[in-house]
Amino acid sequence: MINQNKTKITRGQFFCMILQTQIGTQLVSLPHNLQETAKGGAWISSLLMGVCIQIFIFLFGLLLNRFSGQDFYQICIHIFGKWLGRVLCGIYSSFFLLAAAFTLMVYVKIAKAWVFPKTPHWFLLFVMLLTSVYLARSSLQVMSRVMVIASLFLPSLFLLVAMGLSIANFTYPMPFLEVGWLKIIQTAFLALPAFGGFEVILFIYPYVHGTNKQKLMAASLANALTTLIYTVLVYTSLAVFAPEEIAIVPEPLIYMLKAIRFSLVERLDLIFLNLGVLSSTTTLAIYLYISGKGLKSINNHIAIKKVVPIIALIAALLTYVATDPFSVKYYEMKFIGIIPVFTFIIPVICLLLSFFRKKERLS
Amino acid sequence: MKRLKLFLMLLVLIFPLFLLGCWDQDQLKQARLVYTIALDQASGGQLLGSFVVRNTTSHTQQIETNNTIYYAKGRSMREMSQAVSASLNGRLRVFKFRVLLLSEKLARTQDLYPLLDSFYREPKSPLNAKVGIVKGEANEVVQHQKIGTTLIGEYLDQLIEGEEKLSVISPQDIQSICPLMFDPGEDFSLPYFEVKGNEVEVVGAAMMRGQRMVGSLSRVESKLLQMMRGKNDGTALVSLAIPMTNVHSAVNRVSFEIMKSSPEIELRVRRNHLDVYYKLGLKINVKEYPPANLDSPKEVSKLNRYIEKILKDRCKHLFAKMQKHQFDGLGIGRQIIAYHNDEWKHMNYKEVYTHANFYPTIHVESKGNGIIY
Amino acid sequence: MRLEERINEIKENLSNSIDIEQRMLHCKGQVAALLYLKTLCDEQKIVREIITPLQRLERGSPVHVVRSVNILVKQDVEQVIKQLLQGWVLLLLENEKNNYLFAALKEEAREAVEPENERIVRGPHQGFTENILKNLSLIRRQIQSKHLHLSTFYLGKDTHTQVVVAYMKNLANPILIKKVKKRITSIKVDQLLPGYLEEFIEESPASPFPQLLNTERTDRVIANLMEGRVAIFIDGDPSVLIAPVSLFTFYQSTDDYHSRWQVSSFLRIIRLISFFLAFQLPAIYIAMVSFHPEMLPLNLTYNIQGSLRQIPFHPLIEAAIMELTLELIREAGIRLPSRVGQTIGIVGGLVIGDAVVNAGYISYTMIIIVAITAIASFIVPTQEMSNAVRLLRFPMMFAAAVLGLVGITFGTMILVIHLCRLESFGLPYFEPFSPLRLKEWKDAVFRFPVWSLKERSNQPEPLRKKQVESSRRWGHDQSE
Incomplete structure (x- = not known):
């Protein structure tokens, strides 16, 4: 490593990086959001979303393998030409800026509701950005190392599940198919912000050691683990809360922990909240980094280190659009609408175009 | 650039000094901790709350604690706590709150959830606090200050915990009753206290239908309910009279500990008609049996059959009582929602429940007899 | 002429x-x-x-x-x-x-006695002296290998101090050696006093963590040389610098290899726990009593509240006063001759500690917390790391006083990110944790039996990894 190219990361680090981007603060309100429309079938919705994303990960793999060694920004420029490609890079960069702003918004919302009702908005943003900008200014390699360490805390999520199951009533989520398959499938899309983050594969993939197959495997495993964790957590909270009760609890996962009394520490929810802070910091750092990378691909003279604080500042200002939980929810719904465009539609268009281009060249 | 960096770093380091004591601090030093709250009905639809605040004072090495009771009237929890704050030095905090007592009158006429809403809403509130119903006035209990050498709040807390361990009452706290209050398919019971002279006793359980109290169960009934729910693994001790073998002895009881109770409920649901086939498997450990003749398998099975017979009658009896109060302590409605959802949607459950047929079968197995037969 | x-x-x-x-x-x-x-x-x-x-x-x-x-x-x-x-x-x-x-240089070397600040219970009681030749001879005598390489530099325009870089030619990474030599030769000063060198060649001056290991123990230097690290001797300084290092190098004591591996592993874990205690404990206490008192168990809440009632200060101020007092006592004790030093310990520890509680300035709980923290920071086998850790707890306490537990989380995260970014001569400082190498926890976090440590630590990226061939084959040998 002393001599190696410092921009490449290992497959294990890649795995943890996707995991950390996917698992974020949105997790805590996932059961509530899904249960609203899917009732007892909420866990099926989350499972379906995982499967759907898996399919797209394979499509991403197809696209990235056609342009080996290039990340999605470079692919865009390659396919759409210099001008249109750069515009697309700019749009993607601002999409990640939005995603960062959205992560911040949710973090502030939860922090305010659960621990800091009186602490001003700007201060909560300040500490979060201080940490994540510090992380995002590091090299990809350092970032991935931090992700690995952050992932060491993931098993505690299973501990959370185990504790939830000890007070669960398994008849609460039943019958699973109360609202019918159609609604369950529709609801799956509400899980998108919580699953969001897998799209970073498009941007990190070329910087990973290993063969295409191994890399795809790592990405799929990360998604599979996320899906498993989400599904189990959703199911657990469905079983802990009565259907009528979960409707009034916006963050069931944290709420569940409040009820458990330990001899050494009470209020386990606070400890869990700290884990949430950890994972939203890592998520945020990756979004900031990739957004900065987008700007760099527009103009090679821009240093990621220098633009990241500026992007962070813009994201912070954007969060002032919604400072109370009700408007956060409103914008969340709006944001869900644009996610598929960037994570599903544009990459697939690129894939199709790349097939088309090749045929053109052959004829 | 370097200088700017240094400046920023200094700022970050020195910044916190100015923020001390700001915003969301919650100093333990200033907190006046409420241990117990007793709620009664006051005139004019108001509530009368008795807040037991525990004081701790330390004289160099030893720590002394004592209670102070503050009374307040109001129309909600928050109103009352505001009224208490008016006469309190320090901040009234509920985060170490352990027991909430309601008078029976209040519990019968007032929905429970509105009283508890502020607890559910506040992130710092202790959701593991216990709720109990008091026969008569609730503030009579807290007026005792001390029972023996133990302060009243702690006493109640320990009392409830002990009774839960003996499976006399079902272990419930503010959080665990929340889904049950909302759930149309299951009801819950709360500990039922009575003041007897200088003592406070758990006399049984209060049946809560939805959010209101509808009746009470005796200690024996409540224990039986726990057994029927399959929730009394461990130390539930049951004593039954046995047929006279020795006429001269006044002590003729068999006592046994329930090691494991595994209920199975099978339902036959037709529109507006419900048959409950209830099967209970019990594994028991004999603790007291004066005839002392369990050395032969025949005697053991005779004892088992005898216990089965008595318990079956009692179960039937208890179920009838619960039906009378439309109290679904076994969560039968829950089973219907989960497994017979279509029928559930078209039935008036409470009505059907009252007229349900109950067919219990009980199977007892003696698994232990102590160190003699 | x-x-x-x-x-x-x-x-x-x-x-x-x-x-x-x-x-x-x-x-x-x-x-x-x-x-x-x-x-x-x-x-x-x-x-x-x-x-x-x-x-x-x-x-x-x-x-x-x-x-x-x-x-x-x-x-x-x-x-x-x-x-x-x-x-x-x-x-x-x-x-x-x-x-x-x-x-015709006068040989003026004192005996190679055990260094005062790195005492051990078992193992060689031998340390370096101020004479560089003597030091090098101590090393030579114990590594009788043709691969041991020494190269000399004279630094300081006026002082002209001799600096010797020692390494195993068959183990140490050539790129690392090149880096070390390059950094040493680019020093341009009038005087190079013994303590200076470290600051000239370390990577991140802003970091509170020491990036070179300072030791006076011969066995430690030898062990590190055999791991493929570089030792830098400076004339007139009994302490030798070792590079590159990882955080865990500072937590290894040579004692560990002289007692049974279970015991050593246990002690290593205790030391790692002490690492966290030393900078987290006061912060956690402050967060608990001033932000999240609801987290404390029921009876503890009342106990702590009882002892806090009379205290006039904010917990942060209370902690800061006590921590600073402790540092004062420590600093005073170091400079004084050992007999007077003991008196300082008694006056500081017993008299002040007791009086301050009785006067109602500081609570009992705080005294306990500060005492545990102090002891935890003294457990670190190396002086520099111990100081670094003690320094860290002040920002951590501030963070806790501003944002409670969440503040501690942010503080710890910044610390971990810093550790992940930190490099010692281009090699990761936080090695077996980041990059994560569970295999190396065998010797970094625990201490497995020596024969099972088949490979050298990857941290200095040695040329040859294998260090132990299967040495216990006799166990399978039936004819024994």
Whole structure:
């Protein structure tokens, strides 16, 4: 490593990086959001979303393998030409800026509701950005190392599940198919912000050691683990809360922990909240980094280190659009609408175009 | 650039000094901790709350604690706590709150959830606090200050915990009753206290239908309910009279500990008609049996059959009582929602429940007899 | 030039210092002059090995008769001066242009006793001295390998301090060696005092963590050399610098390899826990009593509340006062002779501690917390790391006082990110954790039996990884 190219990361680090981007603060309100429309079938919705994303990960793999060694920004420029490609890079960069702003918004919302009702908005943003900008200014390699360490805390999520199951009533989520398959499938899309983050594969993939197959495997495993964790957590909270009760609890996962009394520490929810802070910091750092990378691909003279604080500042200002939980929810719904465009539609268009281009060249 | 960096770093380091004591601090030093709250009905639809605040004072090495009771009237929890704050030095905090007592009158006429809403809403509130119903006035209990050498709040807390361990009452706290209050398919019971002279006793359980109290169960009934729910693994001790073998002895009881109770409920649901086939498997450990003749398998099975017979009658009896109060302590409605959802949607459950047929079968197995037969 | 003039020129160059000794003698029938610094040279040696043979010399070169180990012949005055300053004797002959230089340095080495600040219970009680040659000989004697390589640098325009870089040629990564040498040669200062070198060659001056290991123990240096690390000896300094290091190097003590592996593993884990306790405990306490008192168990809440009632300060101020007092006591104790030092300990620890509680300034709980923290920070086997950890707890306490537990989380995250970014000579500082190498926890976090540590630590990226071949085959040998 002393001599190696410092921009490449290992497959294990890649795995943890996707995991950390996917698992974020949105997790805590996932059961509530899904249960609203899917009732007892909420866990099926989350499972379906995982499967759907898996399919797209394979499509991403197809696209990235056609342009080996290039990340999605470079692919865009390659396919759409210099001008249109750069515009697309700019749009993607601002999409990640939005995603960062959205992560911040949710973090502030939860922090305010659960621990800091009186602490001003700007201060909560300040500490979060201080940490994540510090992380995002590091090299990809350092970032991935931090992700690995952050992932060491993931098993505690299973501990959370185990504790939830000890007070669960398994008849609460039943019958699973109360609202019918159609609604369950529709609801799956509400899980998108919580699953969001897998799209970073498009941007990190070329910087990973290993063969295409191994890399795809790592990405799929990360998604599979996320899906498993989400599904189990959703199911657990469905079983802990009565259907009528979960409707009034916006963050069931944290709420569940409040009820458990330990001899050494009470209020386990606070400890869990700290884990949430950890994972939203890592998520945020990756979004900031990739957004900065987008700007760099527009103009090679821009240093990621220098633009990241500026992007962070813009994201912070954007969060002032919604400072109370009700408007956060409103914008969340709006944001869900644009996610598929960037994570599903544009990459697939690129894939199709790349097939088309090749045929053109052959004829 | 370097200088700017240094400046920023200094700022970050020195910044916190100015923020001390700001915003969301919650100093333990200033907190006046409420241990117990007793709620009664006051005139004019108001509530009368008795807040037991525990004081701790330390004289160099030893720590002394004592209670102070503050009374307040109001129309909600928050109103009352505001009224208490008016006469309190320090901040009234509920985060170490352990027991909430309601008078029976209040519990019968007032929905429970509105009283508890502020607890559910506040992130710092202790959701593991216990709720109990008091026969008569609730503030009579807290007026005792001390029972023996133990302060009243702690006493109640320990009392409830002990009774839960003996499976006399079902272990419930503010959080665990929340889904049950909302759930149309299951009801819950709360500990039922009575003041007897200088003592406070758990006399049984209060049946809560939805959010209101509808009746009470005796200690024996409540224990039986726990057994029927399959929730009394461990130390539930049951004593039954046995047929006279020795006429001269006044002590003729068999006592046994329930090691494991595994209920199975099978339902036959037709529109507006419900048959409950209830099967209970019990594994028991004999603790007291004066005839002392369990050395032969025949005697053991005779004892088992005898216990089965008595318990079956009692179960039937208890179920009838619960039906009378439309109290679904076994969560039968829950089973219907989960497994017979279509029928559930078209039935008036409470009505059907009252007229349900109950067919219990009980199977007892003696698994232990102590160190003699 | 005449002999007189040459002598004067040399004396001029040495600022006419009073310790310049001049001895005139006859040799080969001509006048000769010996010049040396008597503060540096061994005069008996000069008489025995230089003067006596020279006086008997009839013809030929003095080089052939003088019994010194080292002999140089130089023309350049500058170089002559350099050698004189290193304890050489200069011979000037009236009719010869050559300057003859003979080594006659006074050997002034103290015994290689156990270093005061790195005591161990079992294992060799031997430490380095201020004499670099003696130090190098200690190493040479114990690594009898042709691969042990030493290279010398002289640093400091005025002090001209000798610095020796030692490494195993077959183990140490050449890129690492190149880096070390490059950093050392680019030092340009007037004086290089022993403690300076570290600050010149470390990577991140802003970091509170030491990026080179400072040790006076011979066995430690040897063990690190055998891991493919580089040791830097400085003349006049008994402590040797070792690079590159990881955080965990600081938490390993040579004791560990002298007791049973279960015990050592246990102790290592205790040390790692102490690492967290030392900077987290006061912060956690502050967060608990001023932000999240609801997290404390029921009875503890009332106990702590009882002891806090009378305290006039905010918990942060309370903690800061106590921590600073502790640092004062510590600092006072170091400088004083050991007997007075004990008194300081008693006055500081017992009298102040007790009085401050009785007066109601500080709560009992705080005293307990501060005491545990102090002990946890003293557990660290190396002084620099212990200091770094003690420093860290102040920002952590601030963070806790501002945002409670969440503040601690942010603080810890910044710390972890910092550790992940930190590099020691281009190699990751937080190695077996980041990058994560569970295999290496065998020797970094725990201590597995030596025969099971088949491979060297990857942190210094050694050329050869295997260090233990299967050495316990006799266990499978039926014919034994």
